[in-house]
Structures are given as C-alpha cells and as structure tokens.
Amino acid sequence: MNHTKYKIKMLKIRLLLVLASLSIGMNAAPLKEPLRLKLDKNWQFTQADKNEWMPAKVCGTVHQDLIDNGKLINPFFGMNEEKVQWVEKEDWKYRTTFTVTEAQLGHSAALLRFEGLDTYADIYLNGALLKRTDNMFVGYDLQVKDFLRKGDNHLTVYFHSPIKQALPQWETDGFPYPADNDHSQQRVSIYTRKAPYSYGWDWGIRLATSGIWRPVTLTFYDAARIEDLYVEQLAVNNAVAKLNHHLEISRPEPTAESAEVTLTYTFLNEVKHIVHFLLDLHQRNGRGGQQTIVHILEGERIFESGLVRDHSFGEFHQRGHEGQQQRGGAAPAQGGGVYGEISDNNTDCIEKAAE
Numbered sequence: 087m088n089h090t091k092y093k094i095k096m097l098k099i100r101l102l103l104v105l106a107s108l109s110i111g112m113n114a115a116p117l118k119e120p121l122r123l124k125l126d127k128n129w130q131f132t133q134a135d136k137n138e139w140m141p142a143k144v145c146g147t148v149h150q151d152l153i154d155n156g157k158l159i160n161p162f163f164g165m166n167e168e169k170v171q172w173v174e175k176e177d178w179k180y181r182t183t184f185t186v187t188e189a190q191l192g193h194s195a196a197l198l199r200f201e202g203l204d205t206y207a208d209i210y211l212n213g214a215l216l217k218r219t220d221n222m223f224v225g226y227d228l229q230v231k232d233f234l235r236k237g238d239n240h241l242t243v244y245f246h247s248p249i250k251q252a253l254p255q256w257e258t259d260g261f262p263y264p265a266d267n268d269h270s271q272q273r274v275s276i277y278t279r280k281a282p283y284s285y286g287w288d289w290g291i292r293l294a295t296s297g298i299w300r301p302v303t304l305t306f307y308d309a310a311r312i313e314d315l316y317v318e319q320l321a322v323n324n325a326v327a328k329l330n331h332h333l334e335i336s337r338p339e340p341t342a343e344s345a346e347v348t349l350t351y352t353f354l355n356e357v358k359h360i361v362h363f364l365l366d367l368h369q370r371n372g373r374g375g376q377q378t379i380v381h382i383l384e385g386e387r388i389f390e391s392g393l394v395r396d397h398s399f400g401e402f403h404q405r406g407h408e409g410q411q412q413r414g415g416a417a418p419a420q421g422g423g424v425y426g427e428i429s430d431n432n433t434d435c436i437e438k439a440a441e
Contacts, residue, residue, distance in 0.1 A: 120309075121190065122303055122304070122305045123184070124301065124302075124303055125144070126144050129142040129143070130142055130181055131148065131180045132179050133178060133179075135177070139181075141154075144180070144182075144301075144302060145202075145298060145300055146298065147297035148295055149170070149293050152173065167291040173293075173295070174247060174248060174249050174292075174296075176247055177246050177250075179244050179245070180245070181241065181243070182241050183238050183240050184238075184239055184241065185239070186237070193231075193306035194308040195306070195308070196229070196231040196234055196304060196306050196307075197227055197228070197229060197230070198216070198228040198230045199225060199227050199304075200302055202222065203226070204297050205220060205248050205279065206218075206219065206245065206246040207219045207296075209242075209243055210240075210241070210243075210244070211239065212233055212234070212239055216230065220251075220278075222279055222280045222281060245297070247296075248274075248294050249294060251278070252277040256274045265282075267283070267287045268285045268292075269285065269286030270292070273285075275294075310335045311336050313335055313336050314332065314333070315332070315334075316332040316333075317330075318331075344364050344365060344366055345364070346362065346364055347363050347365050349362075
C-alpha cells in the first residue's frame with residue numbers, strides 16, 4: 087500500500103511530561119489544499135419583528151451594535167441600566183451574504199464553523215435550517231456542502247430572547263434556586279448555558295445580550311479531518327509515563343480506507359518518542375476511532391513538589407509542509423492530506439474590538 091504522508095499539525099499540548107505532535111498520511115493521491123474563508127464582513131442585524139436592517143460587527147453583541155448605530159444609550163451611565171433592559175426581551179436577526187466560486191464547490195466538503203453563539207440561535211443557510219443552539223460556551227461545526235450554491239449565499243442567524251426561552255422553566259419549576267447575581271425578580275439565569283455575569287453581578291450591570299461573539303469561518307477541503315484528539319494520562323512515576331491517545335478522524339472521500347498516523351513527542355524541542363499506527367476509516371460511515379497506549383521512558387516532570395519549572399506550552403501551533411508556522415489553530419494546515427483544527431484563543435475578535 088502506498089501512502090502519501092503529510093505533516094499536518096504540531097500540537098503543543100500541556101502535559102505532565104512531554105509534548106506531542108501529530109502527522110497523518112492517507113492512501114490517496116495529493117489533494118487540493120484546504121481553503122478557509124472568514125465570514126466577518128457585510129453583517130447586518132434587526133429586531134426580529136421589524137425590518138430595520140443596520141450594520142453589525144462580527145464578533146460582537148446586539149447591545150454594542152445598537153449603541154454603534156445610535157439606537158441605545160450608554161448603559162453604564164447613571165441609572166441607564168434600567169432603561170436598556172428591553173433589549174433582552176426581544177428576538178434579533180443577523181444576516182450576511184457571501185460568494186462561493188465554482189472552484190470552491192469543487193472541493194469534497196465544506197465546513198461552516200461558529201465558534202461562539204450567544205445563546206439561543208437558529209442557523210439558516212440559503213433557506214435551510216442547519217442547527218438550533220442553546221449553549222454559549224461551545225462551538226458548532228456544520229457540514230454545508232449540499233446547501234451551498236455558486237454565486238451569492240445567504241446566511242441568517244435568528245437569536246431568541248434568552249429571557250423568554252428560559253421563562254417557562256422558571257414558571258413551572260416550583261423551586262426558587264439561588265442566583266444572587268441575577269438582577270431580576272424572575273431569576274432565569276440558572277437555566278441557561280450562558281455567562282452568568284450577563285445577568286448582573288455585584289460588580290457589574292445586567293446586559294443579557296445576544297450575538298455572534300466568536301469568529302465564523304467556512305472551510306473547503308478534500309481530505310480527512312481530525313474530529314477529536316484527547317490524551318489521557320493513565321499513570322506516571324519517575325521512570326515511565328503511560329498515556330492513552332484517543333484519536334478520531336472523518337473522511338469526505340468514500341475511497342479513503344485508512345490513514346497512517348505518526349505521534350511525535352518532543353520536550354524542549356528534543357524528540358523523545360515516535361509512534362506509528364494505522365487508522366481504519368471504514369468504521370461508522372467514514373469516522374475512524376483509535377486508542378493507542380504509549381509508554382514514555384525517562385520523562386521529565388514539568389511540575390514537581392516545591393518547584394514549578396517554566397516550560398510554556400500555552401500556544402497551539404500548526405506547521406505546513408514547507409515548515410511555515412502559524413499562530414493559533416483556526417486555519418487549516420497547508421499541504422492537503424489530513425487537517426485538524428484547535429482554536430485556543432479569541433484573537434480575531436480581540437483585534438476587532440481594539441480597532
């Protein structure tokens with residue numbers, strides 16, 4: 087069997103002993119490089135029961151968009167907190183239009199990623215309901231190749247009022263759960279997977295907002311995709327560390343049968359251990375799972391009793407086939423084959439907020 091191997095990812099993972107990088111090759115011809123589009127332009131928003139579309143920022147919140155468009159007073163001035171509470175009781179719609187080319191549609195798969203939606207949202211693409219969300223703290227990956235069209239594509243996110251969504255639970259629960267931070271008689275915050283501080287706190291006002299608070303991207307690709315990588319530490323002592331690796335990848339191409347995986351462990355830029363294994367992609371309709379137990383000999387502890395050694399592994403990096411290193415994890419690796427994504431920060435949104 088011939089394998090074309092692609093170095094696709096250097097994962098800097100904070101472990102007790104070592105640093106692991108991941109390389110995967112597939113038994114297929116070289117494929118097109120993944121292409122990622124940032125969907126952060128041309129966004130508009132409106133109150134759901136009106137048709138007054140105004141410019142919006144992504145990443146952002148509906149409160150800030152209202153302020154930017156002169157529709158909301160400064161909530162931090164005087165007693166204005168009480169005057170802006172109407173916003174949380176309304177539904178809001180966000181929309182944008184983006185263009186897809188014939189060449190982009192030539193890729194085998196297209197992944198629409200919302201890294202953060204606050205909170206109760208319905209996602210529509212070209213009229214099709216893709217997903218209903220109810221958790222601010224997680225991202226959502228949606229396969230959208232079948233919904234895209236050549237030319238203009240229309241993406242809409244409908245945000246439901248976080249108060250109205252949770253109110254039926256509060257009314258029927260029959261037990262007043264404590265939520266001292268919640269600046270309301272109807273303390274619905276405990277029923278919602280949403281940042282508690284948005285309902286108020288002793289140090290801040292109540293702004294139970296909605297919005298697209300983290301980046302939105304569309305990635306076209308052909309090769310298999312890393313769905314999950316989890317490193318489980320089973321045991322460790324001065325002589326050996328026993329690590330169990332849970333790896334799962336999916337394939338858009340039905341002809342791909344297996345993937346060759348290489349795990350490389352480094353510590354302070356020195357290679358300590360290399361492991362190879364094959365991953366069967368026939369399982370579960372093209373989703374392959376693998377658990378591999380690795381023993382690392384002569385490891386070095388990062389944290390020891392009475393001593394903290396500064397080995398900073400805080401950033402994720404990805405390395406392309408030409409050795410180019412990119413900060414962050416949102417962009418796919420260069421070179422095709424298999425790609426994986428780990429998003430470790432909110433850099434795009436922070437940079438926009440600073441502008």
